Amino acid sequence: MPSSCKEIRQELIDCMLKSNCVLVxxxxxxxxxxxxxxxxxxxxxxxxxxxxxxCRRGMIDPRMRFRGNKTQ
Incomplete structure (x- = not known):
């Protein structure tokens, strides 16, 4: 689903779990x-x-609700 932010959220979690702040x-x-x-x-x-x-801001912005989130 392109309007969902699940993929970006998972990417953020994966990135943080590899960082020194979490690992070390x-x-x-x-x-x-x-x-x-x-x-x-x-x-x-x-x-x-x-x-x-x-992405999250775009989900609640009334203008973006009609247009959809931008996919990059």
């Missing part, structure tokens, strides 16, 4: 994003998180 420091994914000020989250995961946020 044994933090949860949520803790890693809260501690992002220390630069522990890789740039790749940050860009995926931004895409996921835009």
């Amino acid at each position: 420091k044994r933090n949860t994914v949520a803790e890693c994003f809260k501690k992002d000020k220390e630069g522990e989250v890789p740039e790749e995961c940050q860009s995926i998180r931004k895409s996921y946020a835009e």
Whole structure:
């Protein structure tokens, strides 16, 4: 389903589970994003998180509900 954000969400989870913040420091994914000020989250995961946020925002935006989410 193209209007769902499940694929991007799973990609974000996979990216975070491979990061040093989760693997080495044994933090949860949520803790890693809260501690992002220390630069522990890789740039790749940050860009995926931004895409996921835009996807979620697009699901509740009334204009996007008719047009659908942009697939990239």
